[in-house]
Amino acid sequence: MEIKVLFFGVLAEVTGTNCKHYREVRSIGDLKHRIQDDFPEVVHYNYRFSLNDEIINNDPKLNDGDEVALMPPFAGG
Amino acid sequence: MNELISNILYAIVMNYLINGPVTQNIMAHFMEKMGEKTDSGGHSVFLGQVRADEINGKKVKAIEYSAYGAMVKVEADKIKETILLQFGDVRSIDIVHSTGIVKAGEISLFVLVSAGHRHQAIQACSKAVELIKEKLPVWKKEIFEDDSHEWKH
Numbered sequence: 001m002e003i004k005v006l007f008f009g010v011l012a013e014v015t016g017t018n019c020k021h022y023r024e025v026r027s028i029g030d031l032k033h034r035i036q037d038d039f040p041e042v043v044h045y046n047y048r049f050s051l052n053d054e055i056i057n058n059d060p061k062l063n064d065g066d067e068v069a070l071m072p073p074f075a076g077g
Numbered sequence: 078m079n080e081l082i083s084n085i086l087y088a089i090v091m092n093y094l095i096n097g098p099v100t101q102n103i104m105a106h107f108m109e110k111m112g113e114k115t116d117s118g119g120h121s122v123f124l125g126q127v128r129a130d131e132i133n134g135k136k137v138k139a140i141e142y143s144a145y146g147a148m149v150k151v152e153a154d155k156i157k158e159t160i161l162l163q164f165g166d167v168r169s170i171d172i173v174h175s176t177g178i179v180k181a182g183e184i185s186l187f188v189l190v191s192a193g194h195r196h197q198a199i200q201a202c203s204k205a206v207e208l209i210k211e212k213l214p215v216w217k218k219e220i221f222e223d224d225s226h227e228w229k230h
Contacts, residue, residue: 009216010228053148073230076215077125077186
């Protein structure tokens with residue numbers, strides 16, 4: 001299985017990427033560790049996860065083709 | 078209205094986002110359409126403008142916006158539903174938000190609420206702007222005159 005991870009705002013800048021694919025990740029918690037291994041600087045920033053365009057507050061299982069985003073605090077307007 | 082402009086406007090209405098500032102032309106097209114809403118007695122408009130703040134002696138020359146387009150669509154649709162449920166007199170809501178570079182003095186957010194009467198038009202417009210600030214996945218960095226930048230939260 002493979003999922004797509006999007007980085008937004010300041011997180012796109014500090015990771016140097018907008019998008020990265022991860023394979024064989026079971027859950028958001030699992031993914032969080034993988035991301036922190038790849039981009040240790042991410043731990044210094046506040047962000048929330050979304051899964052398939054919905055903000056999540058729990059730790060759901062991930063499925064093939066899922067789209068996850070790391071979203072810093074919103075600043076529209 | 079020619080077909081190209083009509084298609085561009087349709088894309089903006091459906092997706093809520095435009096690359097660059099909300100220009101006077103775009104606002105004019107929304108204003109023109111107000112005349113078709115003959116069941117409305119009041120329209121309330123909010124325009125968000127990029128401010129030339131001075132931070133630590135450096136002046137903001139522009140803001141660069143980025144957005145999670147798919148989620149903007151989901152959340153803006155929800156905002157419209159919320160407003161229509163809460164304000165029974167509201168007939169329609171238009172939202173346009175910029176992505177990319179918007180210079181100081183240019184418009185980055187356009188909200189137009191039409192209602193049967195003025196009170197709900199004004200209150201619903203205010204509520205819509207608050208929800209947009211809270212819910213839309215949009216990010217901005219201020220770009221200073223020396224081309225350095227700072228992310229805003």
